[in-house]
Amino acid sequence: MQSPIGIDTAETVFSPQLRPIQLAGYSLPSKETLKLKNNGHTVVLELPKSLAITSGYAQQYRAVQLHLHWGSLAGPGSEHTVNNHRFPAEIHVVHYNTKYDNIKEAMVHPDGLAVLGAFLQVGPRENPYYQQILEHLYKIQGEDEEVFVPGFNIAGLLPANLNLYFRYNGSLTTPPCYQTVKWTVFNQTVQLSQDQMSVLVTTLRGDDDSPLQNNFRELQKLHGRHVLASFQ
Ligand SMILES: NS(=O)(=O)c1c(F)c(F)c(SCCc2ccc(C(=O)O)cc2)c(F)c1NC1CCCCCCC1
Numbered sequence: 001m002q003s004p005i006g007i008d009t010a011e012t013v014f015s016p017q018l019r020p021i022q023l024a025g026y027s028l029p030s031k032e033t034l035k036l037k038n039n040g041h042t043v044v045l046e047l048p049k050s051l052a053i054t055s056g057y058a059q060q061y062r063a064v065q066l067h068l069h070w071g072s073l074a075g076p077g078s079e080h081t082v083n084n085h086r087f088p089a090e091i092h093v094v095h096y097n098t099k100y101d102n103i104k105e106a107m108v109h110p111d112g113l114a115v116l117g118a119f120l121q122v123g124p125r126e127n128p129y130y131q132q133i134l135e136h137l138y139k140i141q142g143e144d145e146e147v148f149v150p151g152f153n154i155a156g157l158l159p160a161n162l163n164l165y166f167r168y169n170g171s172l173t174t175p176p177c178y179q180t181v182k183w184t185v186f187n188q189t190v191q192l193s194q195d196q197m198s199v200l201v202t203t204l205r206g207d208d209d210s211p212l213q214n215n216f217r218e219l220q221k222l223h224g225r226h227v228l229a230s231f232q
């Protein structure tokens with residue numbers, strides 16, 4: 001079962017057993033430094049495995065990295081859609097199941113990965129948490145460039161309400177596209193200013209110096225799968 005998918009809220013199944021997502025260790029001191037890398041496909045912020053999902057999944061998952069998917073000044077670039085609506089951008093916080101030794105081992109098992117996804121929209125105010133990433137993008141415009149950034153509260157990159165989400169079993173959206181991801185897609189969105197969204201979609205370059213834009217995979221078929229919802 002491949003990702004991303006179009007979520008049709010008329011077809012989602014309410015599942016009261018889906019508990020609120022709880023995070024531990026997401027608030028990092030500024031003396032801790034994190035690698036921010038332009039890998040030619042997206043911008044990746046490497047995360048310490050001290051960040052953990054402590055509720056909302058049957059097993060414990062710890063963070064590996066987070067990255068973003070975006071469009072361009074001409075159009076949106078989220079990977080998932082909701083009722084055929086594509087959002088300007090989407091964040092993915094990637095975690096692995098701690099019953100495996102590391103991400104490489106975990107990513108080949110159906111319960112190996114948990115990705116928290118949230119949609120980014122344009123709002124009236126600058127988002128200080130996204131600014132901790134966006135203010136460094138000009139330093140890593142070229143493919144494979146990287147910089148170290150001070151720690152901050154990574155939870156600030158996600159919506160305030162972690163109770164309302166969609167859940168389905170899917171895949172990585174980049175090769176090798178292993179079908180090993182238990183997806184959480186939050187119902188509440190995150191807001192960035194227009195200037196911040198413009199910086200995200202115009203700063204980075206991919207291979208042969210082409211603009212790094214529209215880095216989202218096309219929608220995949222549901223094949224009769226049900227998307228669960230933690231809310232009615
Ligand atoms: N949406 S997603 O989670 O499937 C995803 C993407 F859509 C992605 F597009 C990416 S980036 C493309 C894969 C890649 C390329 C180069 C490097 C490097 O030079 O370090 C690293 C990774 C990307 F990194 C990820 N997530 C990664 C998938 C790669 C293998 C596991 C590592 C963590 C999750």
Ligand SMILES: [Zn+2]
Nearest residue numbers: 067069092173
């Ligand atoms: Zn992704």
